[in-house]
Amino acid sequence: MTDSLTVADVQAMLDASPYIRGTGMKVAHLDANALEIAVELAMRPEFERRAGTGQWHGGPIAALIDTAGDYALALHAGGPVPTINFRTDYLRPAVDTSLTATARVRRAGRTVGVVDIDVTDDAGRLVAVGRGSYGARTG
């Protein structure tokens, strides 16, 4: 659909958003044919749920899910699309670890796209799952 966005292309799109750039999200991998993307986010003290615990607050995890889902569809649409809605399920606490969100497009329809997002820790354990609906046009 789009002319094969590269990791650098998508990273530049992420960095064009003050919010996303501020979090430090990095594109780790993408597959433009499979419409899959992996986005990493390193732990920072300001992401802690409680001071000194090293445990992630759910807020940046939800933001990571929404962003990864959006940019999986961007591989199809050529750029970020509006989020219609998304669901986040927290499965286990994430402590002292980076997080990787792997987003996979389940359906890229004419008006709506649906994406599944798995968030894993450095040990590969699933810490959260997301599912989002996005508008199919860039905007």
Add this chain to the structure above:
Amino acid sequence: MTDSLTVADVQAMLDASPYIRGTGMKVAHLDANALEIAVELAMRPEFERRAGTGQWHGGPIAALIDTAGDYALALHAGGPVPTINFRTDYLRPAVDTSLTATARVRRAGRTVGVVDIDVTDDAGRLVAVGRGSYGARTG
């Protein structure tokens, strides 16, 4: 259930979380009997979707929804409870405005609580809605 938490009590709980304190969320109002709470978040440049537009990124809106929902149940449980899952629907762009999330407990069960969260802008327009399930015990 709990001995009437005050705005100051809940604000202290918010501020005990590095992530929440870092965003600047403020408790604007609460009703401990009705299990309702309003949490405000002022716009900052680092919350922008795109530089210079004044438009909110969805990430901090989702975090505001999750937090307001959690602390509505905290009025019942005496403190924050784990989020099981939540859904965020974005209804219209929020531009050059503070946001207020008003959370209302729909059911405070023995093991699961369900909360609805409406997010409005300074003009009182609804910009997003959330619905979350939370564990009923503090943790």
Add this chain to the structure above:
Amino acid sequence: MTDSLTVADVQAMLDASPYIRGTGMKVAHLDANALEIAVELAMRPEFERRAGTGQWHGGPIAALIDTAGDYALALHAGGPVPTINFRTDYLRPAVDTSLTATARVRRAGRTVGVVDIDVTDDAGRLVAVGRGSYGARTG
């Protein structure tokens, strides 16, 4: 938007669907200006979760939620619209009771509509809540 659909108009639309007609859903009330509708469903033995208990299975409750949400937007669109997705939260068992789903449009946008649906029993207790996104055009 539409020329004030009546209860009889919407009931005729429900009855045009073999699935909905087969369940026996009845329009109890509507407000075309407020985009609100109430749909009732009487208990039947074939809706039981377990034989002889009088407890509703979640399946017909979910179908009632989806249908009520859809026809709240039909008051705006002039007819039923495609469901994009919906969420159902079960709050308490419903036993030996009819159910009423009251659906209220939260946002009727150009391409997506969002509706909240509350399901109550004969005693007025909330037994389930739904939230759905629907395409904004009939189809």
Add this chain to the structure above:
Amino acid sequence: MTDSLTVADVQAMLDASPYIRGTGMKVAHLDANALEIAVELAMRPEFERRAGTGQWHGGPIAALIDTAGDYALALHAGGPVPTINFRTDYLRPAVDTSLTATARVRRAGRTVGVVDIDVTDDAGRLVAVGRGSYGARTG
């Protein structure tokens, strides 16, 4: 966790529910170690969205999703567990086809289980996806 429920065991559980038995859902396959189950549902005239079209109404699809998710966790818990909430996304119309819901447990926690459910038609196309949270104890 449980002593390897068989297809016949789970089918007997389904048939003990008047609602599920009435729909005709059949266990097609299960993997008690992987906590995966496939449940089939044949088209019937009373499942039609509109008479004579052969298109499935969303109601029975949602019920199929909820049931398959529940019984994937039953492989872990030894029996059906209460649904906390679930989300259904419709991806494309299902016409003149049986449906198979394949449910896979993503997390079987101490108090909450999370399950993903894919619904495919006879041609193997994905027509809907579900995600549910369930209480971890039978009830």
